[in-house]
Amino acid sequence: MTPLDMEERIVRYGDLQPCKTAFIDAHTPGSDQKENFTIIGGGVSESPDQHVHISIPHGFNIGAAGQPPKCRNSLHVHRTAEVFFVLKGRWRFFWGRWGDAGEVVLEPGDIFNIPTGIFRGFENIGTDYGMIMAILGGDDAGGGVIWAPQVIEDAKDHGLILSETGKLYDSKKGQTLPDGVKPMPLLTDEQLKAIPEPTTADVVPNYVARYLDLVALADRQPAKVIGADAKLRDKPGFEVDFITRASARDTPSGHAYPAVLMPVTGHWKVVWDGGAATLAPGDTMSVPENLDYAVTPSMTGEAALYRAVGTSDPAGLTWQP
Incomplete structure (x- = not known):
């Protein structure tokens, strides 16, 4: 794109x-x-x-x-x-x-x-x-x-x-x-x-997952926050992971479903074939399905972001009292 x-x-x-x-x-x-x-x-x-x-x-x-x-x-x-x-x-x-x-x-x-x-x-x-x-x-x-x-x-x-x-x-x-x-x-x-x-x-x-706990979990690879095998086990029709400076990788990869990037701290550079963009806290970026991209911190200092990715799971009732 x-x-x-x-x-x-x-x-x-x-x-x-x-x-x-x-x-x-x-x-x-x-x-x-x-x-x-x-x-x-x-x-x-x-x-x-x-x-x-x-x-x-x-x-x-x-x-x-x-x-x-x-x-x-x-x-x-x-x-x-x-x-x-x-x-x-x-x-x-x-x-x-x-x-x-x-x-x-x-x-x-x-x-x-x-x-x-x-x-x-x-x-x-x-x-x-x-x-x-x-x-x-x-x-x-x-x-x-x-x-x-x-x-x-x-x-x-x-x-x-x-x-x-x-x-x-x-x-x-x-x-x-x-x-x-x-x-x-x-x-x-x-x-x-x-x-x-x-x-x-x-x-x-x-x-509930705390920010500092997720920072610790994401020291080597993105922390799985919401999903079937995540810290918060659920299948609500999307998955959420948490990426920090320590777990970010500059090797492009993509998803079978659309993804959304939402920085919490720091500035993040998103690179794909044909372009690049920088995101700050409060910005929201939609990544189309099957597009390879890499997301890495663009400046020094603390950096973390949440990423939501669609799944094939139905978005129905998941709470079991």
Whole structure:
């Protein structure tokens, strides 16, 4: 591929276009300063205002959330995988019907493969604007978001109504549900009881990997982070590995499925037949299937990146309570 072709598959951090009306809690106090980014794929936004940077199907989605201190993302459920790693800031992730079944605090570089099919939320508990990068399973990201009933009720009190088709209507802009379209139904008590509520002890050892542990594991070869034989054993339709200066190699190789490179620290040079590019933390690069490439640090100092690669595994429910 030519440098021009590949440049269209790179999204620079400084070029990210946020959406502040992406979800039903966009007006709810405490959640009304969120910025949502859809980088690769359609994402799960409920707003037509959401900008998609790269629409090429990968078998998974890449997104991001940016939030100021004390800003919270409300409790919701996904039908497929939702993986986050911290790019900037300090974040608390919590889960359960009311968000009190368990929690974990993540620092820059830490990664969390949140169990599929449980209520989850997160908040920036740092002192500055924070950013987390997300990998969502499937090209359609599991068909959207399922909200906890109290989130839908709170949103209605602040002017936002979610239709049964998953589209937001804002009464502050004079919008109403079209004739014949009903609001999104609340989960029933029976449905709520069927949603698992694992404890912190259930989740953290099997679904969280710390940055410094991965740096140690990647001292000779890339550390397998998510996969059938990885540190976090799962098959969500993609695999994730972690590359450092010590495990980077300048010998080109490729994948049978699309890959995405996401630097955490340092600057990285990506070289392929016909071109090269340099990536910085916060940049995202899509590598097409069957393209041989090499990725190595381009400067001195600490350097690490996450790489997600599609697989043939279905992007379905993987959590086993």
